[in-house]
Amino acid sequence: MALVMLLVVLALAFCIYVFASTQQSSVQVHTRYTSIGEAHYYKSQWYYLYSFAAFGLVSTALNLLCMLRLLANQRRDFAMGLGVVAFIILVVTFAYSYNVMQIAHI
Numbered sequence: 001m002a003l004v005m006l007l008v009v010l011a012l013a014f015c016i017y018v019f020a021s022t023q024q025s026s027v028q029v030h031t032r033y034t035s036i037g038e039a040h041y042y043k044s045q046w047y048y049l050y051s052f053a054a055f056g057l058v059s060t061a062l063n064l065l066c067m068l069r070l071l072a073n074q075r076r077d078f079a080m081g082l083g084v085v086a087f088i089i090l091v092v093t094f095a096y097s098y099n100v101m102q103i104a105h106i
Contacts, residue, residue: 004064052097
């Protein structure tokens with residue numbers, strides 16, 4: 001149960017971070033970087049950054065639903081493993097979003 005609470009708190013903190021870091025502007029912001037292609041930085045509207053918060057919420061919610069389903073079927077070991085994977089996904093999403101936010105505000 002502690003892992004479920006940790007995931008919920010981290011997902012909410014991640015969403016608050018994304019919403020607090022996103023600044024509205026009429027100028028397009030850098031949202032993606034790649035070393036392939038002619039342009040290394042790609043631009044989108046500022047509200048594209050909200051999709052990171054949506055991804056964090058949806059992936060956490062789906063993983064929590066799968067965890068609860070596994071717990072209901074007496075598969076606690078698999079549920080805890082899925083919880084650890086969900087935690088890793090959320091940490092990687094936070095790291096990726098942080099870097100994109102840094103690019104967006106260049």
